[in-house]
Amino acid sequence: MKARTLIATTGLLGVGIAGAALADERCNVRIADWRPRSALVQMAETMGWTVQRIKTDDGCYAIQAVDREGREIRAKVDPASLAVLSTRQMRERHGDGDDDERGERTRGRREHGDRAERGEGGERRGGPAAAAAPEDPNAPPPANGLMKSRPKAQVQ
Amino acid sequence: MNRLLPVAAAAAAFAAPSLAQARPVTFEVKMKPYGGDGAYVVLYVTDKAGAYKGTLWMAGGKSKFYRHLADWQRLSGGAMAELDGITGASVGAGRTLSVTVDLADTLIDGGFEVHVDTSVENMRDNPSEVVAPLTSAGAGKPVGGRGYVQTFVYKLS
Numbered sequence: 001m002k003a004r005t006l007i008a009t010t011g012l013l014g015v016g017i018a019g020a021a022l023a024d025e026r027c028n029v030r031i032a033d034w035r036p037r038s039a040l041v042q043m044a045e046t047m048g049w050t051v052q053r054i055k056t057d058d059g060c061y062a063i064q065a066v067d068r069e070g071r072e073i074r075a076k077v078d079p080a081s082l083a084v085l086s087t088r089q090m091r092e093r094h095g096d097g098d099d100d101e102r103g104e105r106t107r108g109r110r111e112h113g114d115r116a117e118r119g120e121g122g123e124r125r126g127g128p129a130a131a132a133a134p135e136d137p138n139a140p141p142p143a144n145g146l147m148k149s150r151p152k153a154q155v156q
Numbered sequence: 157m158n159r160l161l162p163v164a165a166a167a168a169a170f171a172a173p174s175l176a177q178a179r180p181v182t183f184e185v186k187m188k189p190y191g192g193d194g195a196y197v198v199l200y201v202t203d204k205a206g207a208y209k210g211t212l213w214m215a216g217g218k219s220k221f222y223r224h225l226a227d228w229q230r231l232s233g234g235a236m237a238e239l240d241g242i243t244g245a246s247v248g249a250g251r252t253l254s255v256t257v258d259l260a261d262t263l264i265d266g267g268f269e270v271h272v273d274t275s276v277e278n279m280r281d282n283p284s285e286v287v288a289p290l291t292s293a294g295a296g297k298p299v300g301g302r303g304y305v306q307t308f309v310y311k312l313s
Contacts, residue, residue, distance in 0.1 A: 031229070034230055141241065142210065142240065144209065147178065147257045147258050148260070151258075152256045153256075154253075155244070155247050156251060
């Protein structure tokens with residue numbers, strides 16, 4: 001009996017560790033090795049998913065899609081091999097935009113945590129710090145061959 | 157031999173993408189009242205096949221957030237060195253970013269496209285939310301965005 005309990009406990013622990021590993025999935029792929037979004041959409045279609053949204057998260061592709069049964073799923077995909085690293089199913093929608101709102105809140109918290117982890121917390125992206133971005137008035141135009149002189153920009 | 161020199165010079169002039177022939181082009185991005193913080197907006201050029209050619213303007217000063225401009229990041233490889241001198245403030249909701257560039261003449265009607273990627277903190281990222289071909293016919297015709305951009309238009313001078 002004790003042996004059975006031990007086996008069951010070990011098994012549960014194993015599942016827990018595997019789950020945590022999946023939740024912490026990160027990709028470390030050079031930009032040059034990233035497959036295009038079209039290839040990702042093609043891969044998703046072969047799995048019967050209808051892609052609604054693609055973004056990047058922790059260096060991986062993160063897609064939001066609807067599967068064959070009409071369930072909304074989110075998946076993390078390796079950008080080089082297009083291997084599905086993890087999937088999770090979202091709750092069914094009961095109201096207008098209920099699920100979306102929850103998803104956005106989760107994203108906001110995760111992003112904040114991610115930034116705090118990297119010591120970037122406390123700054124807002126579009127706040128006053130960004131508005132006061134330094135500009136070198138003598139900077140030459142970039143050598144990309146697109147422009148003859150430095151562009152002039154203003155926000156009204 | 158001397159007779160060949162002018163011919164060679166003329167050939168070289170035609171072969172090189174001539175930046176001497178440039179014309180001012182004004183790009184205007186009018187933002188929707190999306191109700192969030194200032195948006196990071198990047199304007200960049202690709203060819204018809206989607207190959208990255210260069211960035212025209214980056215609105216948003218903190219490079220750590222550029223990864224949210226996903227298509228620009230992917231296509232340019234995060235061309236940070238290129239951004240020196242073409243970076244400004246992020247664009248608030250309801251405001252209009254206006255960028256005037258002395259654009260190489262060869263880019264107009266040359267099969268190139270302007271892309272606009274946008275991103276706002278704690279809101280959705282919109283890679284390539286506007287893609288507009290750079291043509292004389294398309295100048296002055298507003299294009300709507302599918303994210304935070306209400307209208308995008310470019311004007312040739």
